[in-house]
Every structure is written in C-alpha cells, then in structure tokens.
Amino acid sequence: MSTADEFRRKKRATIIDVGHAAGVSDATVSRALNRPETVSEATRQKVQQAIVATGYVPNALAKAMVSGRSQTIGALIPTLDHAIFSKFLHTLESELSAQGFNLVVAVTNGNRDYEVSKAKKMLAMGVEGLIVSGLSHNDELTSEARRYGVPLVLTSYYQPDHAFPTIGYDNAKASALALDHLVAHGHRKIAVVHGPLVGNDRTRSRIAGLQEHPAAAGLNLIETDLSYAGGAAAIDRLTPGETAVLCLSDVLAMGALFVCQSRGIAVPQDLSIMGFDDLDPSKFVTPSLTTLSLPIAQMGQHTAAAMADHLMTGKPIRSIELPVMLQARASVAHRQS
C-alpha cells in the first residue's frame, strides 16, 4: 500500500461519530442536516456542536449513491484551445456552480467515438446531466443518455425540432446575415474561408446557410486549418476578382488580416475581410474587424440555468434561440472598383 493509500484511508468523522458525540442516532443527525424542521431545537444545537467538535464533513459520494443525486453535470467540449469554447465553459461553470452543481469536463477533439466513451464514464460516475456541442453525435450518445434517464442538452446550435433541447444560435441564419452584409456593400465575388468540415457541424451548417443564399453563386469556398496560419494561407488561394473574404471564424479572419498588413494589402480598401465569432481582440485590431457576435456567454448562462432548473424542479428543458448580432466595424467597406 502506498503512502497515498494510507492517507486516503485515514478515518474521517462520519455521521455516526457525530451522533455519538451528540448522544443521538445517525438518523437524527441526518435529519438535523437535511430537514432541520423535523428536529427539536435542543437536538439541533447539540448536533451542531458535535459537528464542529468532530470536524465532520458529509461524504458527498455516499449521499449521491443513496439519493441518486450527484449534483454533478458533465460537459463534452470539442476543444478548450479556442476562445469560443473556453468562454462558454467559463460561464457554464460559473452559473452551474452558483446553482450548487459541480462540473466535470472532457475535451473530445471532435471525435465522436471518444465523446461517447467519455460520456459513458461520466454517466457511470453519476452525472445528472450532459451538455454537448453541436448536433451530430454518435447515436450511442443519445441512447445512453436515455438509458440513464439523464437530460442531454445540445449547444452552439438552435434547432427546435430536434429530439433533444438545443440552446444556441442559428448558424445558417448567422452566415446568411454575414453574407447579406457583404452583398449590401456591393461585393459579388466573395471567398469563404472555413475550417475543417469533418466533425464540425457548425461549420457545415454555416456553409449550408451561405449556399441557400441568393448570392451563393459568387462564392469560392476555401477550406483551411482553423488557425491564424490557416487564415493567412487562405489569402494565397483567393481567385482574381474577389473583393471580400468571409471567414467563418475570427481566428481565420485575423490570420488573413495580419498577413494583409504585413504584405501591404490595404483592408478594407483593397480587400474587405469579415469574421465570425467576435472574439475579444477583434474590435482592437486595425482595422477593427467586422464580424458576427455570437452569444457565447449567454449560451453558457442559459444552458446552465436550464439544466439546473430542470434538475431542481423537473421542468422540461426548452430549446432557446440566442440572437446573433452583426458587428459592423472597419474591415468591410463598399466595393471600390
């Protein structure tokens, strides 16, 4: 046995020790803790003192096992190495914590099989709810959630007719909105720079939104890495005559913008660049980036609140559409030529 094991086995006070110290049974201590009104004032005080004296801390594991309530939610996130998801997780955790829940997280890297396997571990651990990103998942994910009777919320998406609640925004509508903005500024030949399609249904949905747009014919789709370098590289793949670049992520847009800066391509005079996300730096770059502001913080807040509310009151979780807002700044101008 290792030192760690010995430590772990060091006996801590239990509810029975407290009862002993207070001269009552464990059941009375439990009641004093969970339903104080069912216990006499005198007993409550004795128990309180005994708790202090013994340094008792309830064992949440034991409570979770007997009650079936672990007070824990699981979140499966594609990556944390992207501000969108980490900001989401930040607000999600804050709100969940405010409601008394713990959050266990796993990074999936967009791998569905891995996602399912982590989800199963979380369910075995007793999570009371599961939060995932996007719509497309291994079928086993939903079947396992059903089997355990655990609520599952899909985020970064809004699709009210889905079998599970979706809390997010309409990606297709958002990209159409972006394209509207470019078209309104006279652009007709537009490069669309986007990250990998595999395992990323948000990107696919954004592209779908563009392809249904009246101006779809003038679009040149460029797939690249979802990174600054990827955005920069995309500038080399523009087709002559294109006057605007619509990047389906601010990271790509900034990559493109920075390379334009270093090459002396004037933005927006020579080329308009539009982003998607509205990351923190986007309004500070030069020129400031015209982009779509995604309701990430709200999404975290609403997702946590809906989940907590459901778990505490049993009210069903409803899909919520959060608004995407156009941030018209300086990187898009009217077509010059």
Next chain:
Amino acid sequence: MSTADEFRRKKRATIIDVGHAAGVSDATVSRALNRPETVSEATRQKVQQAIVATGYVPNALAKAMVSGRSQTIGALIPTLDHAIFSKFLHTLESELSAQGFNLVVAVTNGNRDYEVSKAKKMLAMGVEGLIVSGLSHNDELTSEARRYGVPLVLTSYYQPDHAFPTIGYDNAKASALALDHLVAHGHRKIAVVHGPLVGNDRTRSRIAGLQEHPAAAGLNLIETDLSYAGGAAAIDRLTPGETAVLCLSDVLAMGALFVCQSRGIAVPQDLSIMGFDDLDPSKFVTPSLTTLSLPIAQMGQHTAAAMADHLMTGKPIRSIELPVMLQARASVAHRQS
C-alpha cells in the same frame, strides 16, 4: 416526484443481477471484472455473457465509495476566459483522461475564499487530487488537502522549497529574461504594463523579478486591466523618453500594438513592444511580437502525468521547472535615438 426523478430511479442492472443471470454470486462477478485471473475460464465467459445480456454497467459511485478511489481530479482555475489557462486545462484534461481520470473544474476568478469553498466541495465529492494555480492560497486550502490526505499541486510556478510540489516556470527569472532582452537592445527607460496585482501572484512575482534586475531603476510600472483595452489604454500613460514597453501578458502587448497601429506609432521604430505568454496570434501580428514563450502545454502534460503517476504508484510528486523561452521577433528593435 418529477419526471427526471422517475427516470433516475429507473432500475439499472446491478452486479447482483449479473450474478443471478450467470448463476454465480455477486462476489464472483466482481472478481471476474476486477481480477479475472482469480476466476475460472468457464465462469468468466458466463459472466461476460450475463453482462451483455443484462446491459450491466458498473456503478462508479458505489465503487468509489467502497474503494475510496473516485478516479477524479479537481482543478481550480482562475479563469477560462484567457488562453493561457484554457490551453493549460485542455492539455491537463487530455492527459488525465488518457490516464483514466476524470476532471472536475471550477473557475475561481482569483477569489481565494471561493477557491476554498469549491475545493471543499470537490473533496467532499471524493476527488483524489487537487490542482491549483499559483502559490498564494487561503491556508484552509492546504489544511483541507492535508486533512483529506489528497495531493495538491501548484502550477504556473516553480518554487522547489515550497511545502507542496510546484510544476511550472520561474516567473521572476522569466521577466528578468525579458528585461535582459530589452536592455540588450539599448533600452533604458522602459514602461512595464501589467494586470491587477490583487489575487495574482504570478504578476507580482514577475514584477519582483524586474525589481531585482540591474536595470530596475529605469522602469515605470503601469497597472491596468488585463485586457486588450487595458493594453491600449496603457499607451496613453507612457512617460516621455520611454523607448520600450514590456507587457507582462501578450493580451496587453497586443492591445498596445493595435493602438499603435491605428495611431501611426511605428513599432518597433518609434516604440518597441514586448509581450509575455506567446499566445497563438502573437507571431502573426504585424510586426510579429517579441515575447516569452511559456511552457503551458508541457505544464498541463507534466501536471497530469505527475498526478496520475502518484495516484497509481504512490511515488511522490516532484516539483518540475519548465523552461521559458525568449521568442525574439519583430516588435523589439534597437533603440533608435
């Protein structure tokens, strides 16, 4: 009772059900699962079939309670709304998961009391290890960790004489390295832009490193918000004669750089700007940002590995110093005047 509760109570197969289906006792099923070599081949097969037939999934909660091993680690992070911490968490989770551990996270916003309260919840939940950021914490954090006999690792720091293992880099050494670089480029009057000092010992330590430097006399400390806007605002607070700005975070450096771009202040000709962190965009901005590359991914990897190793083998966790590297790029030049 809510619908959710009914779901939750829906009976799932237990080890006893499996035993019943296989015609053996629960103990034998448990052995077949955990120490297959102690069970006959025939029995192992019967149990295997029974598991499939019943759809049995082990209840990790019950196992954790009886074994005292939850396979769960807790991480207390100041914020996830900053790439440094989210990248750390990303690698931490990936590695921990690879070792078979779950990760529960809480965002503390640098509030020590809150940190302790979350730590206590995690300990009550049965986490087997705790990972925090920085050196300064509420004393109760360490005493609780001790009380539960749970290993505690401090990150973003390296201080081998600390009572708990530290895995990170030497912040003071790093900032001195940065200052060396500026001094080597002829700069003598240097503005140091940093985020809030309260609740952030990394920043304090970096400043301490500067103040012990031979060139400390020429430094002008400017405290601002840790944000792009804060970095931008700091430019207005420069003292005449200052030829370089050392920002103790790339976010601040980029905020400063962007505002210089928009005002036509030439970097590095008119002003050298140096960052700290080496965030993803830093090498793509124009001019590319000279900065200190922090070993964040390695830190996540090493922290997870050390924790997992300790928990599995009992080997003590040793402090690890990770190297900080100077990234000499284009935003720092020799003093012109």
Next chain:
DNA sequence: CTTGGCAATGTAGACGTCTACATCACGGAG
C-alpha cells in the same frame, strides 16, 4: 486411504448516508 494445499466460489459484512417504519413520551379530549 488420509491429509494438506490450492483453486474456485460463496457469505457476510463494510463503505457513509438516507428514509420508511416503529417506538416512545406527552398532552389534550372524552
């Protein structure tokens, strides 16, 4: 043929908490 040993399995708690039910004392109604 007896006996000791070993492999395979079962039995019986134990982990810490909760809760349905039983018990008890008390006081008011009849």
Next chain:
DNA sequence: CTCCGTGATGTAGACGTCTACATTGCCAAG
C-alpha cells in the same frame, strides 16, 4: 383515567460494490 394523535427519535434496512474470511471439492503426496 384512558385513549389517541402528534412530535421527536431510534431501528433497520437499502443504495451497489468490494473483500476478508469461510467453505467446498479436488488432487497429489505420504
């Protein structure tokens, strides 16, 4: 004075898994 309701508390499982110890049967050594 008796009876019953009520509030307060104790008792005894139950949650699902693990494991020390007991039991069984078989085989080989003597």
